[in-house]
């Protein structure tokens with residue numbers, strides 16, 4: 161999966177989380193979420209794996225600061241299951257690719 165696509169997914173998930181949890185309007189982000197999104201963008205743009213990179217959730221490097229990682233995890237946990245309904249294709253593709261990649265990584269580790 162290309163970074164661009166991952167970033168789009170992340171932005172979508174943060175937006176959903178912010179609307180649901182922070183009660184912001186569609187297209188708006190509170191300061192906290194805005195910061196998280198730009199942080200995610202920065203991390204993705206600096207990722208050493210570039211285009212052949214793993215999903216951040218599978219990545220061995222774990223370049224997120226613990227604080228930000230906790231928050232992105234909360235966002236994923238909130239938005240992930242809800243994406244099945246509003247963005248079925250995006251979330252299913254994400255699910256399949258994450259699983260496939262994890263299998264590949266497990267194989268390589270052996």
Ligand SMILES: [Zn+2]
Nearest residue numbers: 178182190193
């Ligand atoms: Zn927010």
